[in-house]
Amino acid sequence: MSFSWAKTYEPKAPFMRWLDERLPLPRLVYGAVGGGYPVPRNLNYWWNFGVLAGIFLTIQIVTGIVLAMWYFASADGAFNSVEHIMRDVNGGWLIRYAHMNGASFFFIVTYIHIFRGLYYGSYKAPRELVWMLGLVIYLLMMATAFMGYVLPWGQMSYWGAQVITGFFSAFPLIGEPIRVWLLGGFAPDQAALTRFFSLHYLLPFVIAAVVILHIWALHIPGSGNPTGVDVKEEKDTLPFHPFYTAKDGWFAAAFILVFALVTYFAPNYMGHPDNYIPANPLATPAHIVPEWYFWPFYAILRAFTVDFILPAKLWGVLAMFGSILLLFFLPWLDKSPVRSGNYRPVFKRFFWLLVIDIVILGWCGGAPATPLYVGISQIASAYYFAHFLIILPMVSSFERTLPLPDSISSSVLHGEAAEAAPMGSKSRAKSAAA
Amino acid sequence: MVRFFGFLIGLGFAGVLLISLFSTVSTYVSSPPEATAEEEFHRHPKEVHFASDGPFGRFDKAQLQRGFQVYKEVCAACHSLNRVAFYHLEGLGYNEAQIKNIASAWQTEVPSVNPETGEPATRKALSSDHFPSPYANETAARAANNNALPPDLSLMTKARHEGGAYVYSLLTGYADPKSYRNKEGKALPAANQPGQNLHFNPYFANLNIAMPPPLASAGQVTYAEGNPAPTVDQMAKDVSAFLLWTAEPTMDRRKDVGLAVTLFLLIGTALAYMAYQNLWYSAKRTVRATGPLDPVNKAKRTRASKKAGIES
Numbered sequence: 001m002s003f004s005w006a007k008t009y010e011p012k013a014p015f016m017r018w019l020d021e022r023l024p025l026p027r028l029v030y031g032a033v034g035g036g037y038p039v040p041r042n043l044n045y046w047w048n049f050g051v052l053a054g055i056f057l058t059i060q061i062v063t064g065i066v067l068a069m070w071y072f073a074s075a076d077g078a079f080n081s082v083e084h085i086m087r088d089v090n091g092g093w094l095i096r097y098a099h100m101n102g103a104s105f106f107f108i109v110t111y112i113h114i115f116r117g118l119y120y121g122s123y124k125a126p127r128e129l130v131w132m133l134g135l136v137i138y139l140l141m142m143a144t145a146f147m148g149y150v151l152p153w154g155q156m157s158y159w160g161a162q163v164i165t166g167f168f169s170a171f172p173l174i175g176e177p178i179r180v181w182l183l184g185g186f187a188p189d190q191a192a193l194t195r196f197f198s199l200h201y202l203l204p205f206v207i208a209a210v211v212i213l214h215i216w217a218l219h220i221p222g223s224g225n226p227t228g229v230d231v232k233e234e235k236d237t238l239p240f241h242p243f244y245t246a247k248d249g250w251f252a253a254a255f256i257l258v259f260a261l262v263t264y265f266a267p268n269y270m271g272h273p274d275n276y277i278p279a280n281p282l283a284t285p286a287h288i289v290p291e292w293y294f295w296p297f298y299a300i301l302r303a304f305t306v307d308f309i310l311p312a313k314l315w316g317v318l319a320m321f322g323s324i325l326l327l328f329f330l331p332w333l334d335k336s337p338v339r340s341g342n343y344r345p346v347f348k349r350f351f352w353l354l355v356i357d358i359v360i361l362g363w364c365g366g367a368p369a370t371p372l373y374v375g376i377s378q379i380a381s382a383y384y385f386a387h388f389l390i391i392l393p394m395v396s397s398f399e400r401t402l403p404l405p406d407s408i409s410s411s412v413l414h415g416e417a418a419e420a421a422p423m424g425s426k427s428r429a430k431s432a433a434a
Numbered sequence: 435m436v437r438f439f440g441f442l443i444g445l446g447f448a449g450v451l452l453i454s455l456f457s458t459v460s461t462y463v464s465s466p467p468e469a470t471a472e473e474e475f476h477r478h479p480k481e482v483h484f485a486s487d488g489p490f491g492r493f494d495k496a497q498l499q500r501g502f503q504v505y506k507e508v509c510a511a512c513h514s515l516n517r518v519a520f521y522h523l524e525g526l527g528y529n530e531a532q533i534k535n536i537a538s539a540w541q542t543e544v545p546s547v548n549p550e551t552g553e554p555a556t557r558k559a560l561s562s563d564h565f566p567s568p569y570a571n572e573t574a575a576r577a578a579n580n581n582a583l584p585p586d587l588s589l590m591t592k593a594r595h596e597g598g599a600y601v602y603s604l605l606t607g608y609a610d611p612k613s614y615r616n617k618e619g620k621a622l623p624a625a626n627q628p629g630q631n632l633h634f635n636p637y638f639a640n641l642n643i644a645m646p647p648p649l650a651s652a653g654q655v656t657y658a659e660g661n662p663a664p665t666v667d668q669m670a671k672d673v674s675a676f677l678l679w680t681a682e683p684t685m686d687r688r689k690d691v692g693l694a695v696t697l698f699l700l701i702g703t704a705l706a707y708m709a710y711q712n713l714w715y716s717a718k719r720t721v722r723a724t725g726p727l728d729p730v731n732k733a734k735r736t737r738a739s740k741k742a743g744i745e746s
Contacts, residue, residue, distance in 0.1 A: 041717060080517075083517050083588075083589070086682070086684065087517065087522070087683060087684065093682075093684045093687075093688055094688070094691070097688075238717055242713055243713065243714065243717060246706075246709055246710040246713045246714070247710055247714070249706050249709070249710065250703060250706035250707040250709065250710040253699060253702050253703040253706045253707075254703045254707075256699060257696065257699040257700065257703055260692065260695050260696060260699055261692075261696060263692075264489075264688055264689065264691065264692025264693075264695060264696070265489045265689065265692055267688075268592065273592060273593050273594050273595055273597070274593065276589045276592040276593035276681075277589075277593045286639065303451055303454060304450060304451065304454055305454045305457060305458060306450065306453050306454045306457045308450050308453055308454075312454070315450055319447050322443070322447065326440070326443075329436050329440060332436040332437065333436060333437055333440050335437075370467070371458055371461070371462045371467060374458055375455060375458045375459060375462070378451050378452075378454050378455040378458060379451075379455060381447075381451050382447070382448040382451040382452060382455075385443075385444045385447040385448050385451075386444055386448050388440075388444070389440040389441060389443055389444025389445075389447075390441055390444045390445070390448075393437045393440065393441065402733050403733075
């Protein structure tokens with residue numbers, strides 16, 4: 001840890017001393033999530049979602065391992081095995097619904113975590129690698145979620161697999177052979193299902209490994225904070241444990257309560273009824289839609305309807321991949337030295353415009369491809385690219401930012417005595433002037 | 435460099451999107467899409483309430499038994515229920531002996547093998563068996579139904595939007611295609627009139643369904659003493675309730691556990707929150723990022739006083 005005042009681990013119990021001398025695991029934990037990690041004292045609740053994402057990854061891995069004990073990856077048996085889990089396995093309905101909704105909640109907290117990073121400039125130096133590793137996690141999550149959705153082998157599973165692997169066939173010459181190679185056949189079938197299951201079991205552990213890198217890279221400069229000002233002195237920080245373990249703890253309990261309410265009382269709300277129909281390669285569903293967390297990208301894909309130099313489908317696929325890949329370049333697209341959106345009045349407006357834009361894209365992506373929705377998603381997609389590639393670089397060069405506080409503690413402590421003093425009193429005015 | 439290439443790529447994507455938008459709009463203007471008959475005539479399921487609705491709703495076992503009776507005497511002639519086993523009927527309030535009787539008296543026997551000759555044979559169903567299908571296979575089912583396949587009903591209410599209401603609406607929604615008028619008073623176009631062996635039903639996605647109205651008249655099923663009169667509406671409601679149960683027999687258990695978990699988490703969250711408040715008591719007062727002397731708030735105040743014409 002980089003701060004000189006970070007406490008070092010001092011074992012109290014003899015066993016811990018014994019262990020620490022041979023394998024400094026307690027030391028590692030203490031420095032990572034214990035009293036040895038100083039955290040800015042002014043974090044708001046948007047900073048709780050990283051820990052929550054870790055919690056949901058754990059929930060997914062645990063429930064997933066149990067499901068895999070009963071799940072049967074066969075084109076004939078997959079659907080039946082899921083229904084067997086729902087009906088006859090003790091508590092199987094709970095494990096399966098928790099896994100199904102856990103995926104959605106994992107994306108909810110991850111999206112909030114990403115938007116927090118966008119608003120507070122968490123991608124800026126010296127945390128570029130933290131941001132990029134986070135994007136790698138996000139890409140791995142998308143792949144894992146897609147393959148997991150295929151496993152129940154319902155109608156949407158099957159046709160989703162058909163459509164999404166079909167993206168590759170947009171590329172000229174090499175596209176179709178790649179698609180066939182990925183699927184292990186000309187259409188999704190046993191070969192595709194078995195490999196998706198294998199990879200769906202593997203990737204979460206890859207995600208866990210990248211999460212470790214993500215946290216490691218984060219702990220070098222330490223956590224950011226709502227002011228975006230660097231930590232300067234010990235007064236600016238609090239030890240992670242017990243302060244942030246307590247804050248994360250109660251908030252996680254509250255958030256899991258929301259997760260439980262959905263899992264127990266509306267478990268199919270975020271699902272699609274067609275996935276309770278067994279896969280049928282001969283009957284295409286009326287509207288093929290992916291899971292909600294892919295809707296914005298699905299809208300971007302469908303927004304390209306004109307063959308302009310390249311075929312429309314290839315434009316759509318390039319734009320869809322590009323919409324995520326461009327985020328890797330964000331640290332260099334936005335060169336404003338001020339991190340936090342709190343002190344960037346122009347950036348702030350565009351940020352909220354982007355949030356609205358992505359919500360609109362999501363809404364269009366989930367709707368049928370009628371001219372109205374396609375037209376709206378064309379405007380919204382254009383704004384998405386313009387925001388990151390044109391507006392953001394320009395804003396960062398002309399924007400006049402607000403004055404930053406001298407330090408975290410001066411922003412939050414700013415003379416406690418002054419703040420506590422009655423309004424209009426001398427000491428208050430003095431401190432305000434300073 | 436990144437910004438330069440980014441700018442070009444951004445212009446490229448946005449440009450192609452604007453061309454696409456232009457084409458969408460011009461197509462829309464030159465040949466506006468006409469509403470299809472499905473859009474004009476397909477109806478959303480009716481409003482109907484089931485005992486199992488909502489977090490506190492639980493299955494009404496008497497209703498499930500009536501619904502099961504409707505399934506047995508009407509639906510089971512064509513529709514399988516192959517994800518449900520006879521022993522699952524415990525959930526309807528039947529005891530072991532009753533279930534044994536129901537299984538052995540079931541109208542379709544279970545395929546098996548003659549132990550002496552090894553030839554295909556059938557035997558009476560046991561409690562451990564799943565409901566046997568009325569047809570030996572898909573081909574037989576289609577042959578008996580003008581090439582239409584009666585779907586398995588086990589998951590029907592989960593496989594449709596608002597499944598319970600959908601089944602109820604479908605069963606009670608048959609209408610005369612000649613005299614039917616939609617909300618705008620429009621008659622069904624000739625192209626969408628039901629063909630041979632098809633029946634008009636506005637609650638069915640493509641408007642014409644191969645299944646003839648299964649519940650034709652009141653009293654088609656005789657309910658036991660003490661039950662409501664078996665009107666078509668009542669029978670449709672009962673069998674829909676039964677199909678809600680077949681789609682998720684564990685629903686009551688899920689909601690019971692859910693209420694306990696909710697209570698547990700509420701208490702846990704409250705305790706954790708108090709622990710947090712207690713721990714942060716000394717640090718808390720100094721942790722307001724948006725206190726009155728924060729630069730953002732100072733700027734806001736300056737703006738506000740300027741607007742109000744107050745010199746600060």
